[in-house]
Amino acid sequence: xxxxxxxxxxxxxxxxxxxxxxxxxxxxxxxxxxxEQTQIWTIEAAVSFTPGPAAMKATLRIPGLTPGYSLMxxxxxxxxxxxxxxxxxxxxxxxxxxxxxxxxQTVYYRALVYKDPQRQVEDTTPPFPxxxxxxxxxxxxxxxxxxxxxxxxxxxxxxxxxLLRRIxxxxxxxxxxxxxxxxxxxxxxxxxxxxxLAGAQIPARIAHGVVLRDRxxxxxxxxxxxxxxxxxxLYFNPVTLQQGLPQDFLIWWRGDEKLAEIEGGSALGVxxxxxxxxxxxxxxxxxxxxQRGSHSAEFSLFSLPIATQAVYSVLLMIPIGALAIMILxxxxxxxxxGTFMPVLVALAFRETRLLWGVTLFAVIVSLGLxxxxxxxKLRLLLVPRLTCVLTVVVLxxxxxxxxSHRLGLQPGLSIALFPMVIISMTIERMSIVxxxxxxxxxxxxxxxxxxxxxxxxxxxxxAWLEHIIFxxxxxxxxxxxxxxxxxRYTGYRLLELRRFKALMPRxxxx
Amino acid sequence: xxxxxRYRGLAAEGVLGLNKRNGDYILKFNPRHLxxxxxxxxxxxxxxxxxxxxxxxxxxxMETQRDIRRLPEIVKDHPEFALKPAHGSAGDGIxxxxxxxxxxYRTISGALxxxxxxxxxxxxxxxxxxxxxxVPDVVIVEYMVxxxxxxxxxxxxxxxxxxVIVFRGYPIMAMVRLPTRSSNGKANLHQGxxxxxxxxxxxxxxxxxxxxxxxxxxxxxxxxxxxxxxxDWNTILDISARCYELTGLGYIGVDxxxxxxxxxxxxxxxxxxxxxxxxxxxxxxLRRLHICEQRADFNAPAARRIEFAKREFQHPVGPIIxxxxxxxxxx
Numbered sequence: 001x002x003x004x005x006x007x008x009x010x011x012x013x014x015x016x017x018x019x020x021x022x023x024x025x026x027x028x029x030x031x032x033x034x035x036e037q038t039q040i041w042t043i044e045a046a047v048s049f050t051p052g053p054a055a056m057k058a059t060l061r062i063p064g065l066t067p068g069y070s071l072m073x074x075x076x077x078x079x080x081x082x083x084x085x086x087x088x089x090x091x092x093x094x095x096x097x098x099x100x101x102x103x104x105q106t107v108y109y110r111a112l113v114y115k116d117p118q119r120q121v122e123d124t125t126p127p128f129p130x131x132x133x134x135x136x137x138x139x140x141x142x143x144x145x146x147x148x149x150x151x152x153x154x155x156x157x158x159x160x161x162x163l164l165r166r167i168x169x170x171x172x173x174x175x176x177x178x179x180x181x182x183x184x185x186x187x188x189x190x191x192x193x194x195x196x197l198a199g200a201q202i203p204a205r206i207a208h209g210v211v212l213r214d215r216x217x218x219x220x221x222x223x224x225x226x227x228x229x230x231x232x233x234l235y236f237n238p239v240t241l242q243q244g245l246p247q248d249f250l251i252w253w254r255g256d257e258k259l260a261e262i263e264g265g266s267a268l269g270v271x272x273x274x275x276x277x278x279x280x281x282x283x284x285x286x287x288x289x290x291q292r293g294s295h296s297a298e299f300s301l302f303s304l305p306i307a308t309q310a311v312y313s314v315l316l317m318i319p320i321g322a323l324a325i326m327i328l329x330x331x332x333x334x335x336x337x338g339t340f341m342p343v344l345v346a347l348a349f350r351e352t353r354l355l356w357g358v359t360l361f362a363v364i365v366s367l368g369l370x371x372x373x374x375x376x377k378l379r380l381l382l383v384p385r386l387t388c389v390l391t392v393v394v395l396x397x398x399x400x401x402x403x404s405h406r407l408g409l410q411p412g413l414s415i416a417l418f419p420m421v422i423i424s425m426t427i428e429r430m431s432i433v434x435x436x437x438x439x440x441x442x443x444x445x446x447x448x449x450x451x452x453x454x455x456x457x458x459x460x461x462x463a464w465l466e467h468i469i470f471x472x473x474x475x476x477x478x479x480x481x482x483x484x485x486x487x488r489y490t491g492y493r494l495l496e497l498r499r500f501k502a503l504m505p506r507x508x509x510x
Numbered sequence: 511x512x513x514x515x516r517y518r519g520l521a522a523e524g525v526l527g528l529n530k531r532n533g534d535y536i537l538k539f540n541p542r543h544l545x546x547x548x549x550x551x552x553x554x555x556x557x558x559x560x561x562x563x564x565x566x567x568x569x570x571x572m573e574t575q576r577d578i579r580r581l582p583e584i585v586k587d588h589p590e591f592a593l594k595p596a597h598g599s600a601g602d603g604i605x606x607x608x609x610x611x612x613x614x615y616r617t618i619s620g621a622l623x624x625x626x627x628x629x630x631x632x633x634x635x636x637x638x639x640x641x642x643x644x645v646p647d648v649v650i651v652e653y654m655v656x657x658x659x660x661x662x663x664x665x666x667x668x669x670x671x672x673x674v675i676v677f678r679g680y681p682i683m684a685m686v687r688l689p690t691r692s693s694n695g696k697a698n699l700h701q702g703x704x705x706x707x708x709x710x711x712x713x714x715x716x717x718x719x720x721x722x723x724x725x726x727x728x729x730x731x732x733x734x735x736x737x738x739x740x741x742d743w744n745t746i747l748d749i750s751a752r753c754y755e756l757t758g759l760g761y762i763g764v765d766x767x768x769x770x771x772x773x774x775x776x777x778x779x780x781x782x783x784x785x786x787x788x789x790x791x792x793x794x795x796l797r798r799l800h801i802c803e804q805r806a807d808f809n810a811p812a813a814r815r816i817e818f819a820k821r822e823f824q825h826p827v828g829p830i831i832x833x834x835x836x837x838x839x840x841x
Contacts, residue, residue: 330529379630382637432639436602437701490530497516502722502789504519 006488010481017477024472028289031281034467038114038281040072041212043250044273045109049265051101056264061208061253062109064091067233069250070116072287078107091253104267113212113250114284126205126228129198138179142199145175149200156202156229157243163196164189164225164241190225190238191256203228207235208259209251216275221252221259282471301470313470314347319479320465321346321456328455330486333493334448337426342453344419349457352418357457358450360400364418365446368393368427369434376431390424524797525788531761532782535799539678539760540781547757548779552596552650557756563749564775566592566653566767573648578632581651590654593628595635597647603640605631606654606669618654619667619695655775658768660741664688664704666730668695672708672746672766672774675783675795678808679754681747681819682798684708685790686715686740691730699786704728706735707791709825713743716825719789746774747819751812753779763787798823 024030047060062085063071076083081096096107134142149166153159166173167189179192190206197204207224224245225236235245252272253259262268286302301312321343328334336342349357371392375385397418404410426449434442459465469475492500520527526535547553558565569591570584571577585591589610595603605628606618614622623631632649634640641647661670668689675683685705689695692702699705704725706718718725718735727734740746750764753776763783766774788795801822810818 333528379626379633381633382639432602437698441700488533490527490533492517492520492525492527493529494513496525496527497513497520499722500520500525500785500789501516502719502724503523503525503792503794504516 003488006484010484013477013481013484017474017481020474021472024285024474028285029281030285030471032468032471034463037278038284040112040114040277040279040284041250042275042277043111043113043210043212044275045259046106046271046273047096047109047260048104048106048267048269048271049262050104050267051098052264052266054264055097055099056101056262057095057097058107058263058265058268059261060094060096060109060270061088061257061259062092062094063111063113063250063252065254066113066251067245068115068117069113070288072112072114072284074109074111076107076109081105081107091255114279116288126203128201129203131201132195132198141175141179142196145196146200148175149196156227157234159200159202160193160197160204160225160227160234160236161241161243163193164236164238167192167196168239168241186223186238190223193225193238197227205254206256207251207254209249209253210272210274211246212248212250212274212276214276216273218271218273221272222249224249224251226254301473309470313466314350316469316473316476317460317466318343318347319476320469321460323479323482324456324459325452326483326486328452330489331493333495334452335445336449336452337429337445338422338449341422341426342449342456344422345449345453346457346460348418349453350461354454354457358454360418361423361450361453363400364393364396364423365427365430367396368423369431372427372431376435386424386428389427390421393420393424393427520794524794524800526785526795526799528785530796531785535677535761536782540762541758544757544759545781548759548762548781550596551594551598551778552648554757554776554779555650555652558753558776561752561756563752563756564772566655566769566775566777569651569653571596571648571650572632572636575633575636578629578636581628581632584651588653590656592652592654593632593635594650594652595640595647596650597638597641597645598635603631603635608654655767655777656770658741658770660738660768661686661688663731663733664706664728664735664738666690666693666695666728668693668697669767671697671777672740672768673783673787674746674750674764674766675787676750676754676762676764677799677802678760678806679751679810679812680802680806680815681710681750682802682823683787683791683793683795684710684746684750685787688718688728688735690720690728699784699790704735705786705790707787707793707825708740710747711820711824713740713746714738714825715740716791719786719792722789724792740768742768742773744816747816748812749774749776751815751819755812 025032043063045060045062047058049056049058062074063069064087076094076096078096080101081098083094083096085092085094087093094109132142145163145166149159149162153162166176169176179195187206187208194204194206204225204227207226208221209224210219210221213219223238225238227234227236234243236243237246259272260268260270282302301309304312322340325336325340325342329336329339345357345361348361352360368389372385372389375388380388397420426446430442430446433445547557552568552571555565555568569588570580572580572584585607590608591606593605593607598604605623607615607623608618609616611622614624615628616622635647635649638646655669657669664670665688670686670688672684672686674681685707687697687699688704688706689697690702690704694701697703699721702720704718704720707716708714709716714736715738716736718728720729726736746766749766753762753764754760757779759779759781761781761783763780765777765780767777769775785795805822806815806818
């Protein structure tokens with residue numbers, strides 16, 4: 001009856017949790033593994049010039065549409081200049097202007113870019129180009145060439161490749177030779193190709209960009225030919241004829257214009273430089289979420305102060321430890337003192353490490369038990385006796401810290417994080433069980449608690465789990481779903497299989 | 511043997527596990543607001559008296575530390591008496607005084623307690639040392655059961671008691687708990703007392719169990735455990751069945767002692783009865799619970815319910831495990 005309610009609730013929680021997880025991990029790029037780093041590149045353009053006597057204006061093309069890459073941050077270093085950025089045909093432009101300046105000047109543009117595979121198809125489909133204006137013989141040659149190339153090609157891509165091949169062998173091709181008066185640079189070849197392609201009614205343009213290398217240093221802009229096949233942009237290297245956008249190629253600007261222009265000045269020079277560095281993937285994911293207007297980063301734990309974040313990275317693991325205990329108790333059937341006492345002890349183990357934690361815990365509980373048995377003789381009332389045990393436990397802890405410090409044992413100091421109230425209660429409960437049910441049961445339950453605490457600790461210590469729960473706290477909904485399901489698990493516990501061994505059917509005994 | 515085969519084997523035998531007991535029976539049939547009726551032995555006793563169910567006579571109640579001084583006055587006319595924390599569980603904190611000598615109290619096991627020791631014990635009990643969660647408690651002073659000679663040959667000191675599991679008014683399984691030397695005279699299976707199943711129809715004992723091990727003889731007296739006819743068996747079934755109306759709890763364990771003079775007396779009720787009774791009867795509770803759920807009329811009067819139980823749960827119900835075979839397997 002209400003089992004169906006529970007199942008649907010846990011399914012809803014699971015779906016919710018996994019959907020949020022998927023969105024954050026795959027769309028926003030929050031790192032699934034701890035200490036994941038993403039390559040980023042700092043690209044820099046240094047524009048130097050000598051201003052003229054009057055007002056001057058320097059224009060620099062800056063990256064706008066960059067397939068495969070996203071801009072994380074950009075800044076302009078230009079003291080004393082007025083700065084505007086605007087969209088233009090070639091992409092984006094930065095314009096520095098000043099009314100009066102003396103001596104050579106250098107202004108800088110800097111941007112951080114990172115690989116972003118989703119930045120791919122945000123471009124619009126261009127209109128068909130107009131037929132280029134040419135004189136009559138050139139026009140005839142162009143049409144001849146296009147007819148020739150078209151015969152040897154099947155589609156836009158092969159047309160372009162064949163065309164570029166002919167241009168690169170310009171000297172021997174009768175048509176190309178007509179146009180080939182100053183095609184010595186790749187840019188010129190690409191420009192020539194756009195003219196031919198315009199003649200064939202294929203939209204094309206030149207893309208200038210830089211190769212993002214892993215070594216720091218100055219780079220030269222390189223040229224690609226962008227051709228639109230009606231569906232998407234295709235990229236061609238006019239020199240090597242290779243098709244496709246090279247892996248590390250960042251498109252800086254497009255069109256026939258130069259990278260920088262100046263009005264009212266002289267001696268213009270532009271140097272481009274690239275430097276690679278690594279950045280925590282988390283920062284990039286947060287930045288991306290911000291750019292997309294997603295609130296998931298704003299309302300995440302990362303918006304908290306660092307100290308609070310550290311606290312939560314521990315606190316969020318407590319449900320995981322409790323989950324481990326739930327499984328050990330309800331599926332395995334291990335008995336412990338107090339339901340969640342082992343979680344608190346496991347938390348203390350984080351500081352002491354396992355071996356020391358278990359040793360110190362055993363030492364304190366045994367000493368505490370001795371004191372407790374002595375107090376039993378004094379016949380104290382319950383609350384004063386508990387207070388007394390608690391005080392003794394604190395003193396024992398202080399004593400162990402001082403003693404181990406004298407011996408030069410570091411871990412003894414971390415004992416201070418043991419949950420002393422819980423330990424006092426454990427001692428009290430253990431001594432009562434000891435007296436009422438015998439030493440065997442008390443020790444059995446004590447060891448059970450310790451084993452459960454150790455297992456909870458080992459689970460809570462998995463660095464990957466800690467990272468993933470902190471970055472994706474919504475995964476705790478999965479824990480809730482699990483508790484709902486386990487809460488209705490009415491099958492046998494593992495240890496019951498042994499307990500009720502005598503009840504096994506006879507044929508099973510053989 | 512693989513875990514899976516064991517699991518299936520237990521399921522086939524209709525053995526009730528802790529998870530199922532808690533999830534499908536206690537949570538379902540024992541409403542939490544009724545718990546205080548059985549968790550507080552004083553309230554249980556008063557309810558039982560109203561319903562005309564025999565219980566050990568109440569001599570007095572100690573509610574505060576100051577009341578401890580009233581103990582001699584309360585037990586003035588009663589050389590023998592029992593002290594019980596009202597919220598104690600599993601027999602914790604119970605002291606049975608069987609006499610006095612030279613101003614000291616003698617316990618049933620022969621130890622002499624001075625006034626100071628007893629006061630300390632009572633003060634701890636009132637402070638809640640023996641209650642669940644350590645909440646302050648009261649101590650009941652009541653009639654000491656003089657246990658009937660019936661179990662004398664198969665128990666070591668202490669008071670043997672009969673535990674009946676009652677499901678919605680139907681007694682479905684019963685056992686007798688026999689103290690041993692290793693259980694310190696306590697009728698507590700966890701501490702090593704013998705549990706012996708009882709044929710519900712006739713009230714005759716079956717073989718016993720210590721822990722998970724089957725025994726045919728009492729370890730201290732070496733007398734045979736099986737084959738003992740429990741007298742007043744019909745009365746025992748009757749008061750067990752009527753304990754359902756008393757509390758409204760659908761799944762309880764009724765603890766009954768047999769007094770030499772007064773016959774069966776209800777000691778306490780338990781809203782979370784243990785599962786060891788299955789080992790003592792060598793049969794799963796689930797099988798019997800299912801029989802009840804399928805065929806029983808839960809509005810029937812107590813007499814009809816007992817009739818049903820005697821008919822359906824006559825020994826053996828379904829396959830019973832061969833004791834000899836089990837012993838070999840355990841050894």
